[in-house]
Amino acid sequence: MTPNTSMRFYCDESRCIDCHGCEVACKEAHHLPVGVNRRRVITLNEGVIGQESYLSIACQHCSDAPCEQVCPVDCFYIRADGIVLHDKDKCIGCGYCLYACPFGAPQFPRQGVFGSKGAMDKCTYCAGGPEDTHSEKEYQLYGQNRIAEGKVPACAAMCSTKALLAGDATSVSKIITERVLRRGSGRGASESAMWNAAYK
């Protein structure tokens, strides 16, 4: 599998209107517990006139996934299509993946009386987990498996301005390039800091 056919997220800064719809779509689709938001919209240069912009970020499913490199129990696996998933039954909640992640994606719902970190939770690209596809356990632990149904992730599917794109690298880059050409301004996918941090 070449890197060009691996699955990627891209948020078009010039289109994102800070509606937080992707956050809600994700939280609703997967019935996430209180305090866990797999996707978040952040505001860059807040309050600076003319420079404010919004970005929707989650796990970016990096091609060199640092989380996978540091995990002491090796609970991560990267699918042939580049989607980075992890096994919650193996995860010990040590937090190393969070320290390695450039995007602050891994989250740790607290568990038990001592409030220790439970198994890590992050965006699955709506591709479930290592359990049987569409099993009850997969749904409970990882949420919906829309990829297995041939659908794009819930966040990108609902994005009203189509700022958030999900798809293989070639298709996403192509759409961004077309948009930049049509607008006559802006940056291509490969010039975005986020894209480079995740997929360079």
Next chain:
Amino acid sequence: MKKIVILSLVFGLAMVGAFAADSQIWGEMRIPNILSYGQEQSLKLGALFTMLQNHYFGKIFLAILVLVPLVFFVHYKVIGPKVFSHEGKKVYAFDMFNRVVHQIAAISFIVIVPTGFVIVFGDFFGGGTFVRLCKNLHGIFTIPFAIVVIPMFVMWVKDMFLHWDDIKWLMIVGGYLSKVKNPVPAGKFNAGQKTWYWLATLGGVLMIVTGAMMYFLDFKIEMLNNITGLSQIDLLRVSAILHNVVGFAVVALFFVHIYMSIFAIKGAIHSILTGYKEEEEVKILHSSWYRKLKEQGKV
């Protein structure tokens, strides 16, 4: 004691509650956290931690786990242990308070060190319930150590400062490379014990602090961010790196401590159990202290 435990539990839970409301990692602070990853002016700690954890930490721990006992095995076979009579007179070295404090720390270490190794080699154990249990024990057994580390520091500190004897001791590696029982220059504690003392107390506090930061993860101590100039997640990265690096030294010297007390000086461990050291052992291995005791007429 019970009060302290309950208080710390309540305090811990209260903090957990507070964290959820005002996240330092996934809330407003997420932007500085993300920017601290790869920006030019940042320390690039995320990439550094990833590189170290991916390529070095596990290997170094494995090397310590294999090589230190191997060196001791060879030492035991080639030079052999120092055997002193346990039938002769004894010197009272450790009072009840010393022993209780030491034993609490000892029990903590006996749990913390192996569980730490299980976490480092978590992939070998396949992750899941067992490794998670070890991770929790690693944290829980830090509490007794945290309670005794300061008393331990205070009760022995006056004997632990650098002395001329220590330089001489280091030059002959404490006499452990020879089979002959020549008097070794050392006070109540030799240079090796002093090194272990400073590492276990000061290093121990550093391990507790960095470990607690990784355990609580999403806490807010603005002073820490202001003094260090680091974002929350960079603080955690520094903690993880320090916890591993200081861990190398603690683990290595912990092995030395056990080898010395049980094998290298046959039965020396009895002194911390009963409080009495063998007079012959003191005469040879702590010759300066022995001379002092003699002057005071204590032996």
